[in-house]
Amino acid sequence: MHPIASLDDLKPDATRGAVYGLPARWYHEREIYQAERRQIFARTWQLACAESDVAGPGDYLATDVAGYRFFVIRDRNGHLRAFHNVCPHRASTLLEPGRGRCDLLRCRYHGWVFDGAGNLRRAPDFGEAEWFRKEDHGLKPIRVETWRGLVFVNFDPEAAPLARDLGSLPETVKDYPIESFTKVRQAEFEMNCNWKTYTDNFVEGYHIPGIHPSFNAVIDFSKFETTHADALVIMTAPQKNGSIYGGMWLWGWPNYTLSVYPTGMNCSRIVPIDEKRTRLVYSFFFKDVSAAAAEANERTIETNCAIVREDFGICEHAQGNLEAGIFQRGPLSPKHETGVRYFHDGVRRALGREGLREGDWLA
Numbered sequence: 458m459h460p461i462a463s464l465d466d467l468k469p470d471a472t473r474g475a476v477y478g479l480p481a482r483w484y485h486e487r488e489i490y491q492a493e494r495r496q497i498f499a500r501t502w503q504l505a506c507a508e509s510d511v512a513g514p515g516d517y518l519a520t521d522v523a524g525y526r527f528f529v530i531r532d533r534n535g536h537l538r539a540f541h542n543v544c545p546h547r548a549s550t551l552l553e554p555g556r557g558r559c560d561l562l563r564c565r566y567h568g569w570v571f572d573g574a575g576n577l578r579r580a581p582d583f584g585e586a587e588w589f590r591k592e593d594h595g596l597k598p599i600r601v602e603t604w605r606g607l608v609f610v611n612f613d614p615e616a617a618p619l620a621r622d623l624g625s626l627p628e629t630v631k632d633y634p635i636e637s638f639t640k641v642r643q644a645e646f647e648m649n650c651n652w653k654t655y656t657d658n659f660v661e662g663y664h665i666p667g668i669h670p671s672f673n674a675v676i677d678f679s680k681f682e683t684t685h686a687d688a689l690v691i692m693t694a695p696q697k698n699g700s701i702y703g704g705m706w707l708w709g710w711p712n713y714t715l716s717v718y719p720t721g722m723n724c725s726r727i728v729p730i731d732e733k734r735t736r737l738v739y740s741f742f743f744k745d746v747s748a749a750a751a752e753a754n755e756r757t758i759e760t761n762c763a764i765v766r767e768d769f770g771i772c773e774h775a776q777g778n779l780e781a782g783i784f785q786r787g788p789l790s791p792k793h794e795t796g797v798r799y800f801h802d803g804v805r806r807a808l809g810r811e812g813l814r815e816g817d818w819l820a
């Protein structure tokens with residue numbers, strides 16, 4: 458019989474009250490990553506883009522998460538739709554990653570043509586076959602919902618509505634006019650680390666003095682606080698003069714971030730590419746997008762990107778040691794790493810028995 462009897466046993470060292478991070482092998486083993494694809498990424502709402510990215514009829518945005526390629530498109534009638542970016546004929550990808558506009562989508566492999574509502578319109582030169590009906594071979598739709606100017610998708614037809622799964626986010630940012638900001642830039646970074654290595658880093662401020670000296674100089678680190686609410690980690694710190702930050706950084710389950718500052722906001726997607734590689738997709742939004750504000754906006758973007766680069770330097774470094782087989786798991790600070798613990802609890806719950814191996818949990 459399996460030694461793990463109930464989900465309570467998934468709590469690390471439950472008997473001693475000690476709190477440790479996830480086992481090192483969870484940061485690089487393919488089998489864990491495959492379980493995460495099924496249990497997390499195939500089932501949760503995924504931030505896809507801004508509504509302004511797909512503003513007009515035919516506008517689309519194609520991207521991916523954890524190997525699932527998908528796209529969001531506004532159809533001819535103005536309805537927002539999302540589909541797996543996979544041709545239902547023989548599995549070619551329909552749209553290259555990125556933004557674009559089209560009326561009809563044509564697969565480059567054998568030329569099948571679909572409309573923006575996902576219907577198969579033509580299957581050229583397919584031949585006569587009485588069993589083949591075009592209406593049975595449209596694109597595979599996925600759920601799409603919007604919240605305050607942001608577009609989310611979910612591959613799971615049974616998933617709860619977005620508003621429920623956003624948890625505490627709507628309440629936390631209710632006083633910020635986020636839908637009035639204009640998206641001006643998207644920046645992408647690729648890192649050689651597991652998506653959780655980067656997420657662990659994002660949900661704690663413990664590393665700020667060591668890794669981000671210039672950021673540390675404009676916040677009162679002694680008052681840095683980390684709390685968590687439903688599906689959200691909230692980090693706050695008082696700002697000193699000259700800070701461009703708003704003093705609140707949010708991370709939402711399982712892989713998006715949102716930070717609001719006095720002049721706008723940014724949000725990011727933490728996109729697993731495989732078990733050892735992650736892409737960050739940052740979107741920057743501003744209140745004032747006039748020429749007069751351009752320089753200050755650029756500085757804000759550059760300051761944020763510099764911090765991200767500092768983060769991925771240390772994350773890639775730690776990833777090497779997570780893979781090397783010496784480090785097993787480390788203790789989490791009750792003062793600074795409650796966000797890490799909250800994130801890890803979510804991963805443990807999602808994976809359940811799929812992640813277990815005897816000895817992972819019990820000291």
Ligand code: FES
Pocket residue numbers: 544545546547548549564565566567568569
């Ligand atoms: S795979 Fe798309 S037309 Fe054949």
Ligand SMILES: [Fe+2]
Pocket residue numbers: 658659664665668669764768
């Ligand atoms: Fe950081």
